[in-house]
Amino acid sequence: MNVRSELRILMRxxxxxxxxxxxxxxxxVAFWSGHNExxxxxxxxxxxxxxxxxxxxxxxxxxxxxxxGLGDEIRPVPTSPSxxxxxxxxxxxxxxxxxxxxxxxxxxxxxSLVRLGDPFDPTWTYDEIVSPLALASGRFDLAFGVVVLLxxxxxxxxxxxxxxxxxxxxxxxxxxxxxxxWKILAIRASLKYLLFTGSLGGMFFLxxxxxxxxxxxxxxxxxxxxxxxxxxxxxxxxxWVCLFRAASGSNIAVLISIxxxxxxxxxxxxxxxxxxxxxxxxxxxxxxxxRGVLEHLEATPEMIASLEASAGIPPGSAETSxxxxxxxxxxxIKQVRPQMQGLQAQAIAREKQxxxxxxxxxxxxxxxxxxxxxxxxxxxxxxxxxxxxQEHARRQAFFLxxxxxxxxxxxxxxxxxxxxxPQEEPSGPAWREAWPLGLTSLILLGIVGxxxxxxx
Amino acid sequence: xxxxxxxxxxxxVADGRFWIACCLFxxxxxxxxAISLKNDRAMEHLRGGAQxxxxxxxxxxxxxxxxxxxxxxxxxxxxxxxxxxxxxxxDPFLGTVxxxxxxxxxxxxxxxxxxxxxxRHLGYLSPAFLLQVIxxxxxxxxxxxxxxxxxxxxxxxxTLASGVHPxxxxxxxxxxxxxxxxxxxxxxxxVSGIMMMRVSEEIDLARLGLLLLGYGFYFxxxxxxxxxxxxxxxxxxxxxxxxxxxxxxxxxxxPRTISDMAAAQHPLPSKAAFAQKIAEETRQGIxxxxxxxxxxxxxxxxxxxxxxxxxxxxLPVNFDAIALQASEDYTSELxxxxxxxxxxQLEAQAQIVRTTAVLAPFLAIRNWSxxxxxxxxxxxxxxxxxxxxxxxELVRRLNTDxxxxxxxxxFGYVVQQDxxxxxxxxxxxxxxxxxxxxxxxSQLGLLAAWALLGIVGxxxxxxRLRx
Numbered sequence: 013m014n015v016r017s018e019l020r021i022l023m024r025x026x027x028x029x030x031x032x033x034x035x036x037x038x039x040x041v042a043f044w045s046g047h048n049e050x051x052x053x054x055x056x057x058x059x060x061x062x063x064x065x066x067x068x069x070x071x072x073x074x075x076x077x078x079x080x081g082l083g084d085e086i087r088p089v090p091t092s093p094s095x096x097x098x099x100x101x102x103x104x105x106x107x108x109x110x111x112x113x114x115x116x117x118x119x120x121x122x123x124s125l126v127r128l129g130d131p132f133d134p135t136w137t138y139d140e141i142v143s144p145l146a147l148a149s150g151r152f153d154l155a156f157g158v159v160v161l162l163x164x165x166x167x168x169x170x171x172x173x174x175x176x177x178x179x180x181x182x183x184x185x186x187x188x189x190x191x192x193x194w195k196i197l198a199i200r201a202s203l204k205y206l207l208f209t210g211s212l213g214g215m216f217f218l219x220x221x222x223x224x225x226x227x228x229x230x231x232x233x234x235x236x237x238x239x240x241x242x243x244x245x246x247x248x249x250x251x252w253v254c255l256f257r258a259a260s261g262s263n264i265a266v267l268i269s270i271x272x273x274x275x276x277x278x279x280x281x282x283x284x285x286x287x288x289x290x291x292x293x294x295x296x297x298x299x300x301x302x303r304g305v306l307e308h309l310e311a312t313p314e315m316i317a318s319l320e321a322s323a324g325i326p327p328g329s330a331e332t333s334x335x336x337x338x339x340x341x342x343x344x345i346k347q348v349r350p351q352m353q354g355l356q357a358q359a360i361a362r363e364k365q366x367x368x369x370x371x372x373x374x375x376x377x378x379x380x381x382x383x384x385x386x387x388x389x390x391x392x393x394x395x396x397x398x399x400x401x402q403e404h405a406r407r408q409a410f411f412l413x414x415x416x417x418x419x420x421x422x423x424x425x426x427x428x429x430x431x432x433x434p435q436e437e438p439s440g441p442a443w444r445e446a447w448p449l450g451l452t453s454l455i456l457l458g459i460v461g462x463x464x465x466x467x468x
Numbered sequence: 469x470x471x472x473x474x475x476x477x478x479x480x481v482a483d484g485r486f487w488i489a490c491c492l493f494x495x496x497x498x499x500x501x502a503i504s505l506k507n508d509r510a511m512e513h514l515r516g517g518a519q520x521x522x523x524x525x526x527x528x529x530x531x532x533x534x535x536x537x538x539x540x541x542x543x544x545x546x547x548x549x550x551x552x553x554x555x556x557x558x559d560p561f562l563g564t565v566x567x568x569x570x571x572x573x574x575x576x577x578x579x580x581x582x583x584x585x586x587x588r589h590l591g592y593l594s595p596a597f598l599l600q601v602i603x604x605x606x607x608x609x610x611x612x613x614x615x616x617x618x619x620x621x622x623x624x625x626x627t628l629a630s631g632v633h634p635x636x637x638x639x640x641x642x643x644x645x646x647x648x649x650x651x652x653x654x655x656x657x658x659v660s661g662i663m664m665m666r667v668s669e670e671i672d673l674a675r676l677g678l679l680l681l682g683y684g685f686y687f688x689x690x691x692x693x694x695x696x697x698x699x700x701x702x703x704x705x706x707x708x709x710x711x712x713x714x715x716x717x718x719x720x721x722x723p724r725t726i727s728d729m730a731a732a733q734h735p736l737p738s739k740a741a742f743a744q745k746i747a748e749e750t751r752q753g754i755x756x757x758x759x760x761x762x763x764x765x766x767x768x769x770x771x772x773x774x775x776x777x778x779x780x781x782x783l784p785v786n787f788d789a790i791a792l793q794a795s796e797d798y799t800s801e802l803x804x805x806x807x808x809x810x811x812x813q814l815e816a817q818a819q820i821v822r823t824t825a826v827l828a829p830f831l832a833i834r835n836w837s838x839x840x841x842x843x844x845x846x847x848x849x850x851x852x853x854x855x856x857x858x859x860x861e862l863v864r865r866l867n868t869d870x871x872x873x874x875x876x877x878x879f880g881y882v883v884q885q886d887x888x889x890x891x892x893x894x895x896x897x898x899x900x901x902x903x904x905x906x907x908x909x910s911q912l913g914l915l916a917a918w919a920l921l922g923i924v925g926x927x928x929x930x931x932r933l934r935x
Contacts (some may be wrong), residue, residue: 041725045724045725045728048728048732052735055738056738056739056740059738059740059741060738060739060740063740063741063743063744064740066744103740116589117586118586120581120589121561121579121581121582122582125738125739127739127740137577138739139575139577139739140738140739141575141736141737141738141739141742141810142561142736143727143730143731143736143814143817144558144561144562144814144845144848145558145727145730145731145814145817145818145821145845146727146728146730146731146817147558147561147581148557148558148560148561148727149723149724149726149727149821150589150590150591150723150724151589151724151728152721152724152725152728155589156589156720156724160590160720161716161720161721164712164716168709171705172705260705261612261613261617261704261705261708264705264708264709264712265609265708268605268609268712269609272602272605275590276590276591276601276602277496277602279587279590280587280588280590280591280592280593280597281499281593282585282587283584283585283587283588283590283592283593284500284503284592284593285503286584286585287583287584287585287588288583289507289510289511289560289580289583289584290507290510290511290514291580291583292564292565292578292579292580292582292583293511293514293515293518293545293564293565293578294514295578296518296543296545296564296565296578297518297521299543300518300521300522300525300543303525303540304525307525307529307530307540308530359583362583362584362585363585363586366585366586366587370587376587379586379587379589380586383586389586390586
């Protein structure tokens with residue numbers, strides 16, 4: 013078998029080496045971009061933590077003065093539960109996997125660093141300051157490099173697989189050899205695939221090692237398996253197209269058209285089909301309904317009694333105006349909860365619909381898998397939002413009683429404020445979630461086999 | 469030259485693949501126009517409904533003191549523009565709603581990009597996206613072999629041997645190629661235009677004309693550069709490989725890399741630092757709610773002098789409301805300065821993107837198209853400033869009523885519905901066409917320069933044209 017000679021030829025092929033060089037360049041830019049993004053996030057988190065620590069320290073000093081009875085002489089000291097709650101609201105950084113820098117996922121439109129809002133305001137939202145220009149252009153993350161650009165390198169590697177010999181006049185020479193033409197072509201394609209995927213894997217390990225300071229082996233292996241399957245799909249597509257055409261120009265034109273269709277037109281078409289731009293204004297309608305309920309509501313004794321019961325204080329012991337305001341908010345939020353849950357359900361259904369309609373498309377499928385592997389998929393952000401709501405509720409429960417009875421809080425209370433609970437670590441996708449990619453590659457393998465048989 | 473033009477045009481147009489591509493592209497543009505127009509109409513309807521609901525909420529609010537109403541606040545929904553369906557530009561990434569209240573200037577919220585799927589990273593389907601990204605690919609696929617294929621098949625040698633002047637040959641191929649390119653994209657523009665006329669009440673011809681001019685230059689630039697490359701290389705596959713690399717570079721690689729670099733060059737402050745700065749500087753100023761504040765004392769002295777009285781109780785106006793308005797003036801100025809700082813950083817980023825359009829015609833047409841369609845950063849900034857002006861006026865009006873019609877310490881003062889009705893809703897007049905394109909005139913020049921570069925390159929290549 014002429015595997016060795018083909019390998020020797022390939023290792024001396026300038027075009028192949030140039031393409032591997034391009035691969036290194038793409039990965040270098042993607043790791044640089046991912047590293048920048050992560051550094052920026054860490055910088056923002058550090059600033060947030062120091063701002064928060066400074067605020068808490070000032071509050072601590074003021075409370076100490078108040079405890080010593082000195083505060084009022086110098087300046088009024090905030091000792092009310094609402095001031096304490098607002099000042100000690102912590103910043104929460106979303107936990108991602110160690111491969112977070114490999115895919116932006118939902119992190120470009122959803123905040124990964126959030127300050128918990130006023131425990132008594134159920135409508136709080138938090139958004140970081142972001143550049144719309146950068147969002148519109150998109151990030152040059154590794155997921156983009158793999159999903160969009162790698163197939164082009166595969167096309168560049170494969171488009172002359174058969175036509176190259178035909179155009180150079182060496183086809184007959186090949187056919188007159190002791191091995192069948194399809195076998196030679198399959199060996200060439202397999203070698204190219206193995207070397208290309210091997211190079212990608214090696215560079216990926218190197219990039220992850222250099223930028224994260226360690227290699228999470230299991231996640232990296234999953235990443236390489238998913239990407240390797242995706243690259244295999246593109247090699248099979250190229251092999252199948254090139255098997256029937258003897259002109260390189262025609263091969264490129266057909267392959268580029270397939271690429272544009274699979275990687276650009278179908279995903280953005282599906283996005284337009286599944287997205288609902290009206291949802292942004294539907295959220296405003298919910299906010300208006302909440303305000304409307306609140307504006308025209310009168311707190312009833314039952315509402316206040318229920319609030320007192322939930323705070324664990326005897327009936328009638330709450331400050332009436334505070335209790336009425338809080339009870340009305342609680343009532344108003346209950347009124348609009350079904351709409352809010354409806355909007356959340358729509359968001360979940362949207363992503364599921366995209367995967368149902370586009371799961372067969374390797375680009376859509378891999379994009380979702382890589383976002384999940386980075387711990388930045390829509391589901392992980394929903395988990396993060398749930399975590400924030402739980403923490404919000406815990407703080408609310410802590411501050412509710414002193415707020416209702418109008419307690420004056422002291423330095424000692426600061427230490428008792430509940431600390432943030434542990435976040436659930438994103439696990440990344442399970443192997444079975446990659447079944448659409450595996451199935452597509454198997455189907456293509458069958459099609460290529462049939463194509464080869466037909467050619468014979 | 470006329471014969472060459474005819475031959476080139478017919479050989480491109482007579483190819484069955486041309487018609488398939490033309491039909492598919494027209495279908496795609498038609499579909500995207502239909503989806504975009506449908507969404508645009510639905511959004512317009514919702515915006516109208518929301519504005520009506522907001523006005524109703526404002527005028528039907530319960531009787532309360534005007535400053536409480538300023539805290540109750542209202543929302544302002546960003547209006548759509550006549551061409552936002554064609555090119556949504558930055559709109560999906562900018563908020564659609566702004567909350568207006570006393571003491572605080574809010575950022576825009578509810579970004580439509582949040583309501584899309586993870587596939588948005590590849591772009592938003594719109595007629596502009598197809599014309600900016602997919603049309604150049606089709607142009608390249610049809611023009612790459614113009615010279616190189618003739619050279620490979622020996623037709624070029626025959627043509628030159630028959631006495632045709634190289635300049636006439638190149639001129640004919642340029643004109644024929646450009647005519648075929650326009651034949652490829654014009655049906656899609658026609659379909660899009662007809663669909664638009666069926667649903668739009670008024671059509672802004674000046675903006676449409678500017679869009680056509682920009683896209684005309686863009687297509688001419690891509691076609692002429694492809695022809696230039698085709699005339700310079702020996703093999704058609706090399707021409708295709710070079711042009712495909714150029715296309716990928718200009719549409720995917722350069723924009724992403726440049727925006728990353730621009731963001732690194734002009735970083736935006738973190739929300740925590742921004743909020744901290746506002747809070748710190750607000751503390752330095754008058755806090756209208758804090759009677760012990762030293763600045764408040766100074767204001768009180770000034771007010772007493774102004775009215776020629778000795779004690780606060782003797783004032784014929786509400787000093788609490790004067791202090792609130794003074795605080796509002798201070799924080800408004802502060803917010804203006806800090807928001808301007810962020811906006812200036814964004815403007816600096818946009819300037820880098822505009823400058824680097826010299827590297828990629830895609831960036832130039834994107835900037836031009838967004839500006840003409842009023843979906844760029846400059847337009848959003850202009851609108852945000854108008855909203856802020858309205859917020860300041862609204863709060864001033866509420867505080868002024870309190871100053872004039874109540875006395876200091878009069879916490880029982882309330883106003884009724886007729887007062888809410890007397891406050892007009894915000895009106896916004898979009899910028900003129902001239903103002904819209906003020907910052908991006910250079911982009912049209914760059915597009916023209918790219919087209920000229922390709923044409924001059926082709927003509928210069930004619931002097932060295934070898935079979």
